[in-house]
Amino acid sequence: MxxxxxxxxxxxxxxxxxxxxxxxxxxxASLGLEGLIPLWFGESDLPTPEFIKQAGADALMQGCxxxxxxxxxxxxxxxxxxxxxxxxxxPVDVDRITVTASGCVAINLIQQVLTDPGSNTVIVGPLxxxxxxxxxxxGGETRIVPLTFGEQAWTLDLDRxxxxxxxxxxxxxxxxxxxxxxxxxxxxxxxAVLDFCRPRGLWFISDEVYHRLVYDRPVAPxxxxxxxxxxxxxxxxxxxxxxxxxxxxxxxxxxxxRLGEVFEKVIEFHYSCPAHFTQRAGVTAVMEGExxxxxxxxxxxxxxxxxxxxxxxxxxxxxxxxPGSFYLFFAVDGMTDSVAECRRFVSEARVGLAPGxxxxxxxxxxxxxxxxxxxxxxxxxxxxxxxxxx
Numbered sequence: 001m002x003x004x005x006x007x008x009x010x011x012x013x014x015x016x017x018x019x020x021x022x023x024x025x026x027x028x029a030s031l032g033l034e035g036l037i038p039l040w041f042g043e044s045d046l047p048t049p050e051f052i053k054q055a056g057a058d059a060l061m062q063g064c065x066x067x068x069x070x071x072x073x074x075x076x077x078x079x080x081x082x083x084x085x086x087x088x089x090x091p092v093d094v095d096r097i098t099v100t101a102s103g104c105v106a107i108n109l110i111q112q113v114l115t116d117p118g119s120n121t122v123i124v125g126p127l128x129x130x131x132x133x134x135x136x137x138x139g140g141e142t143r144i145v146p147l148t149f150g151e152q153a154w155t156l157d158l159d160r161x162x163x164x165x166x167x168x169x170x171x172x173x174x175x176x177x178x179x180x181x182x183x184x185x186x187x188x189x190x191x192a193v194l195d196f197c198r199p200r201g202l203w204f205i206s207d208e209v210y211h212r213l214v215y216d217r218p219v220a221p222x223x224x225x226x227x228x229x230x231x232x233x234x235x236x237x238x239x240x241x242x243x244x245x246x247x248x249x250x251x252x253x254x255x256x257x258r259l260g261e262v263f264e265k266v267i268e269f270h271y272s273c274p275a276h277f278t279q280r281a282g283v284t285a286v287m288e289g290e291x292x293x294x295x296x297x298x299x300x301x302x303x304x305x306x307x308x309x310x311x312x313x314x315x316x317x318x319x320x321x322x323p324g325s326f327y328l329f330f331a332v333d334g335m336t337d338s339v340a341e342c343r344r345f346v347s348e349a350r351v352g353l354a355p356g357x358x359x360x361x362x363x364x365x366x367x368x369x370x371x372x373x374x375x376x377x378x379x380x381x382x383x384x385x386x387x388x389x390x
Contacts, residue, residue, distance in 0.1 A: 014139055021129065022339055022358035030346045037381045038352040040342075042128075042179060043246040044326070044372035046299075049285075049292050052243060056281035064276040070267040071260060072099025072252070076279045079286050080252055087211075088224040095257040096229060098264075099282075101274040103209050103238030103251035107134050109270065110234055110253065113262055114203060115140040119170045121205075124156060126329070126359035126366070128179045131207060140170070146362035147183055149331065153320050154183040158192055165196075171203035172196075177210040177220050180329040180359050180368040182322020184214060187221040194226055194233070202232065209238040209251075212293050214324040215301045230256050241326075242293060243285040248278045300326050300372055307371040310382040314389040326372040329356065331365055332389065338367055349384040 010016060027040055047053075071077065077097045084092040100106040107130060115121070117139030123132065125144040132142050143164040147154040161172070172193055176185035190206075197204045206223045214220045227233040238251040253263065267273065307328055308321045319330035335341050338355035345351045356366030371378060 014137055018133055018136065019129075023354045026339070026342050026346065026355070027352060030352060033346070033350065035350045036346070036352055037350060037377060037384070039370050039373065039381060040352040040354045040368075042327070042370055043240065044244050044296070045374065045377070046244045046296065046372070048244050048248070049289070051288055052245065052281050052285045055284035056248070056277050059277035059280035064280055066276065068273050068276045068279075070264045070273050072097070072274060073276065073279050076283050076286075079283050083286050084224055084254065087219050088222055090225060090227070092224060092254060093229065093257070095260060096254050098253045098255065098260050098267075099274050099279060100251045100253060100267075101271050102249040103207075103236055103240060104130060105249075105271065106236045106238075106251045106253045107131060107207070108137075109263055109266055110205060110236070111135055111138050111140070112266055112270075113259070114170055116170070118168065120166070120168050121171045121173050122161060122164045122169055123173045124161065124175070124178075126180055126356065126363035127175055129358060129360070131173060131175060132360065141168075143169075144360055144362065146360075147178075147181060149318075149320075153323075154178075154181045156183075156185070156189065158189065161193070162196055165200070165202070169202060171205050173205040173207070175207035177208075177214060177322075177324025179210065179325055180327050180354070180356070180363065180366075182320075182325040182327055182329065184220055184324040187225065190221060190223055191226055194223065194231070197232065203234060204232065205234045205236070207236045209236060209241055210325040211237065212242045213297060213300065213326055215297070215304065216323060220324055224254060230258075232256070234259075239282055239285060243289050244292075244296070245281070245285065248281065250274060250278050250282050303371040303373060303375060303378060304328075306375055306378055307369065307382070310378070311389075314386060316389050326370055328369045328371060329363075329366050330369070332367060335365060335367075338364055342367065345385065345388065349388055351381045351384050 077094050080097050081092050081094040111134045115138035120141040122143045125146050145161045211220045223233050235254040240246040311317045311319045316333040338357045342353045342355045354368040356363035
């Protein structure tokens with residue numbers, strides 16, 4: 001195919017402009033490399049627990065392979081409503097729950113429903129790029145308000161956040177606990193943003209997929225503790241992190257009841273329904289998985305503490321101990337190109353890390369490491385990294 005023919009085969013402009021994933025670019029060139037320790041992706045080294053896998057296998061053998069309800073099977077929606085009501089200060093009715101074929105799909109659905117071309121969404125960064133690019137796909141604009149890498153922790157200036165809102169703003173989007181920083185927005189901050197959004201008719205989108213990965217309490221502060229059922233609030237969640245089900249592609253959205261009807265229509269034309277057998281496994285995960293979650297968080301806490309200790313021993317590194325998620329987002333003194341630095345870690349140390357530049361301009365100068373791994377593996381990774389970061 002010549003250049004002229006290639007020029008004729010074009011997707012719409014918003015799609016052509018999408019950047020390629022900087023994490024995937026490094027990983028795809030390195031997967032299968034002998035001796036590699038991969039700490040770049042946001043998933044645990046733990047496989048899905050046996051009792052969840054067995055539930056999925058049983059569902060397959062029982063014939064759960066057909067189309068089902070657009071918004072999720074009633075059993076899973078009811079289970080999730082009861083789960084949320086037990087975790088949070090306010091009850092969550094089942095008519096607010098929509099099951100989705102992953103948290104990623106939930107994010108896309110929300111943007112398909114809310115984002116008009118030319119509108120903007122105000123976002124706290126650095127941030128997982130999928131949350132940003134799904135807005136761009138719909139022709140929307142994003143305004144990133146960066147967290148401050150302070151002396152002791154990452155912090156957010158709410159005045160800076162509110163100053164970015166104008167008459168074209170549709171929503172404020174916040175991910176807490178955060179990817180990549182591990183920052184957690186406390187309840188007073190959530191209340192302040194909710195109070196700001198209400199009189200202006202703005203949506204408050206809260207990505208809470210790391211809601212159980214917090215190290216000083218059982219569950220992170222949530223908008224579900226504060227929002228009335230009819231508030232313009234959307235809470236995104238996923239099975240991937242809490243129950244080690246990243247490959248199952250199962251998530252959910254908690255929304256005002258009226259919006260559930262809208263999601264139902266969009267889902268029909270998008271993917272029809274989540275897979276039935278994965279939803280059956282999801283019911284088992286929620287109903288029987290509490291001990292697994294507690295054990296997993298304890299394991300991650302030890303991994304976090306080890307990782308912070310090892311990195312702080314390296315003179316070029318500045319790092320905060322994250323209160324949530326399973327990432328360290330550390331600054332490297334003198335680094336100006338995080339992509340090149342991460343390529344060097346692969347080639348010279350056989351350690352896979354995520355470049356900070358993948359999380360927006362505010363992420364350059366940083367590197368993300370996923371510590372959801374065994375202590376032995378992490379020790380080996382830091383031993384290899386020491387010579388490059390010393």
